[in-house]
Amino acid sequence: NLPPGKTGWPVLGETLAFTSSPEKFVHDRMNMHSSDIFKTCIAGERMAVLCGPSANKFIFSNETKLFNPWWPRSVSQALLFAKNAGKISSFLEEDHSFLKLDSMQNYVPIMDSMAKDHVDTKWSNFDEVKVHPLAKEFTFALACRIFINCGNPNRVRDLMVPFFAVAEGIMSAPVNFPGTPFRGAVKGGKIIKQRLLEIINERKMEIAEKGIVNLGFQDLLSMLLVSSLEDGKFFSPEEIANKIIGYLIASFYTTSTAITFVLNHLAEYPHVYDKVLEEQVEIAKSKEAGEMLKWADVQKMKYTWNAVCESMRLEPPAQGAFKEVLTDFNFAGFNIPKGWKVHSQTTSNGY
Template identity: 55%
Template sequence: MESIFVYVLNYTTFLILIISIFILYFSVFKTKIRCSSLYNIPPGKNGWPIIGETLEYVSNNQKFVWDRMMKYSPDVFKTSIIGEKVAVLCGPSANKFIFSNETNLFKFWLPPSVAAILSVTNIDTNSSSSRLVTEELHKFLKLYSMQYLVPIMDSKAQQHLQSFWVPDNEVKVHLLAKEFTFALSCCLFLDYHKSEQVTGISEPFYVLNEGAVAMPINFPGTLYYKARKREAELRSKLVDEIRQRKIELSRKNHGGFDLLTRVLMASQENGVMIDETVVAGRIISLLFASFFTTSNTITFVIDNLAKYPHVYEKVLQEQLEIARSKEAGELLTWKDVQKMKYSWNAVCETMRLEPPAQGSFRETITDVTYAGFKIPKGWKVHWNNHSTNMDPKIFPDPEKFDPTRFESNKVPPFAFVPFGAGPRMCAGKEYTRIEILVFLHNVVTKFKLHKINPNEKVIYNPNPHPVEGLRIHIQPHEN
């Protein structure tokens, strides 16, 4: 009798839950119909209750965008992602519209689950500590700083290849690219040079990184729950590091070039009391921003060089010419990087076909009119790389890998924006460009590349990664 009662109770609870969801869904649906007629909002559909079209968006972003552009409108369509009403604006004109109205029509927006993972949920970007990090970051990424960073990046790339590539004849590029980019960021942001220092924060960071794109279910056992716990652990480690670094600076025992040292020295010079938790949170965000996009791009550049020998040969000859101009043991310089023109075209073509990030979100701060449709205040707006990168009118035969597309300024404005544009353009664009090219120089001048599985699949979550980690056979060049 007790088991029957429990069964009936559970079944009744389940029915009440289902009925409640549908009542909520249809009440919201009616509200949306009234909103549609009132606002003339963009065409599209909202998908399932609560989750909307999130799964389709995540699993194949390119197909998601182009299917809806063809079905609804090539300019703008509506959808629902992670419970938010979203207008997806498409094409170069849409990119220009968004990037030109960053302050008067839109504000930057991150999904709350991602913001929590990246320690930015409770950070006041206008606080003195946050502003200080931003100011020093911009100085750090200025041209004069880049000239100092090139030889450091070259040295780190050489050390990485000697340790993890040279001893083997087969490597998993994606894993090693992540290790290199993270170790380099730790060096330049935190002055971490020892492997145990990097490992101490890499373990929680890798879980945090995976959790940032996981389903936001904060329940014990889920990846998102583990990531939240690791975020707190990482933030605590960085707060301890900041406090220790302040003591070292007070004793004049630390004179590093890294970003954290620069922030702390600036706080002392300007008499600014910093909030260690805020600074730690900003560093976590910077580590994340410099990590997965760059490592993904390095991975797919190596993939394309292995797939297209004629492109590899052109890149190799360009890099060998630079290498021949150097004395034995001499590190790369800023001027050397500026000579890597065809190599950068190959990188750009890689980013066109496999964007390191799918795009970004904004939130409307007022009612917005675009392409004859109205987007209500509070809606999220999404610009997406695929709507331009795969447009045959902009890039003829868009499936073809062709670095010459980027010669002589052939690409129209706002048609190729892997780093965004306008006031919110990625501040680390030049940093990323140098890092990729320096790493590429060291790989191609040392190794021939052969893809072990030519049919290795690429999956999305939502960003691309090869399912086997991109297994490459490497063969040293003959002297």
């Protein structure tokens, strides 16, 4: 008793329809088949799309019991090193001090400095700008700075160009023919892996010569190189590269999308923009010339944060999650077989 729905074309499935407009894709099929669940084929995989708040609660309540995180083949084959590629999400859940609030607070001045430089060079001198491309560029550069302490513009660009090629094919059908998005993702992935390994090996030598304490800035890469697992073993360069790639993917889409929609909503609601500007000006007045923002300043941005949260409620930056089914289960009266993939669409919660 499989869920209702269609699987589309051979190999391609309904990938093109999904990637062109995920929200419309889900809502159309909720109306056509079921408001709770329907089947499809995306990125070459048979998939059940679970809809609504109860579906999201069900999926996240059964993490590791019924589901494992899943990467499309366009990511796992093109971007990740094969060794331990399937374990990347479990690595991401480890409690590294890098992710603790105390550590994250130290990055506020860096974020402030990079944001100012970005606005000065990419925004201030232009009458019109395209927000989303610039938001993606800024987000990737910031991630490179914080995750691998790479601030050299040329080196960031060397990573960004192939990464964007992978991003274009991240949900494409796994058809490795010239001209296809998947082929572009494969080519871009090879370049990223090679350049990340070069950076990892350089940092490894730097730590061996100077010691991590004398490096100054404590980024994710440096911490991974000196952190050991429960069995006392250290991460291999390939495992570290996979982990960094996972962070880059996770931060890239959500952050750049959130920035884009926040600016869009501020333009649509001038009264909100005026209050956000007023709050930011007050904080700026309390700073000395050239002084960077600190965590204490961010905590004063209460109205700004409320505006950001409302923007993310209206336009969720994360469209949904993909999981792999570990064992057969039943949802809304339909059976989902082991090996299928499931997708939960954030925008279906309020539909």
